[in-house]
C-alpha cells in the first residue's frame with residue numbers, strides 16, 4: 094500500500110489556458126466553458142472548429158501557453174507532496190498544450206487527453222484518455238491511500254472517490270454543488286489537511 098495524490102492541473106497548479114488563448118487571439122468565443130456548453134467533447138469540437146476557421150495551428154497554441162507560468166507556490170507544493178505521495182496530474186486538458194507547463198512543474202506523472210493534427214499542423218481530432226469522469230483515474234490505485242485536489246465540476250467524482258478530497262479555490266457554483274467536500278484556499282490547507290508539515 095502506498096499513497097497516491099491525483100491533482101487537477103488548471104485552476105489548481107496552473108492558470109486556465111483557454112481564457113489566456115482567447116485574450117491573446119482576440120477570439121472571445123474561445124472563452125466558452127462547460128458552463129455554457131455542458132458536454133465537454135462538444136466544447137472541444139467547437140474550439141477545434143474555431144481554431145481552424147481562424148488559421149490557428151497547434152504550434153500557435155503552444156507558443157501562447159509557453160508564456161504562462163505555474164501558480165505561485167505550485168512547484169514547491171508538487172515537490173512537497175512527492176516526498177510522501179506518488180503524484181499524478183489528472184487533467185482534462187490536452188498533452189500537446191500542457192507540455193510547456195508540465196516541464197515547468199518538474200515533469201510529474203501526467204494523465205490527460207491528446208490531439209491529433211493534420212499535415213498542416215491544424216488540430217483535427219481529440220483522443221480521450223478516459224470517457225467517464227475523473228474518478229476513473231483512481232481505479233488503478235484501489236487499496237492505496239488516495240488524495241485528490243481539484244477546483245471544478247469535472248473534479249467532483251474524483252474528489253469524492255478519494256480517501257481525502259479537497260476543493261481548491263472553487264467558484265461559488267462549484268462550492269454550492271459540493272458542500273460535502275472540504276475547501277482548500279491555498280496549498281498549505283491541503284498539506285495540513287493530510288498531516289504534512291511544511
Ligand SMILES: [Mg+2]
Pocket residue numbers: 101102103104105243244245
Ligand atoms: Mg481545474
